[in-house]
Amino acid sequence: xxxxxxxxxxxxxxxxxxxxxxxxxxxxxxxxxxxxxxxxxxxxxxxxxxxxxxxxxxxxxxxxxxxxxxxxxxxxxxxxxxxxxxxxxxxxxxxxxxxxxxxxxxxxxxxxxxxxxxxxxxxxxxxxxxxxxxxxxxxxxx
Numbered sequence: 465x466x467x468x469x470x471x472x473x474x475x476x477x478x479x480x481x482x483x484x485x486x487x488x489x490x491x492x493x494x495x496x497x498x499x500x501x502x503x504x505x506x507x508x509x510x511x512x513x514x515x516x517x518x519x520x521x522x523x524x525x526x527x528x529x530x531x532x533x534x535x536x537x538x539x540x541x542x543x544x545x546x547x548x549x550x551x552x553x554x555x556x557x558x559x560x561x562x563x564x565x566x567x568x569x570x571x572x573x574x575x576x577x578x579x580x581x582x583x584x585x586x587x588x589x590x591x592x593x594x595x596x597x598x599x600x601x602x603x604x605x606x
Contacts, residue, residue: 471523472554476499486498523606532560537601539567541562541564541566544561544563556585557584559581562578562580566578583602589603589604589605591603
């Protein structure tokens with residue numbers, strides 16, 4: 465069994481790529497079959513067993529005291545995780561203490577600096593909330 469287990473999102477992405485490749489090779493398979501094959505590649509009996517082993521844990525590095533980086537309102541940041549709680553499977557409420565304050569206003573007329581932020585982040589490291597141009601408010605590199 466592989467000691468480096470993928471996250472649920474990564475495993476599902478692997479299954480999608482496998483299904484696409486098999487279809488291109490003229491041997492189409494269904495979604496469930498591709499999940500089973502990915503589970504077998506990681507040494508598990510079936511997808512349900514692998515899913516239980518992966519659990520609904522946060523991605524690697526999302527623990528109190530860990531450093532993360534990404535973008536907040538399209539501005540790059542580095543931060544320390546100061547709180548984390550699961551909202552629902554795959555979704556976590558994170559509290560971040562930014563190394564350097566981020567200006568959340570785009571106007572030249574004034575500034576509004578934020579040093580601490582809280583947001584609910586999904587399995588791809590992105591918040592549901594979006595800016596006017598469709599980008600997530602918060603994106604954490606996985």
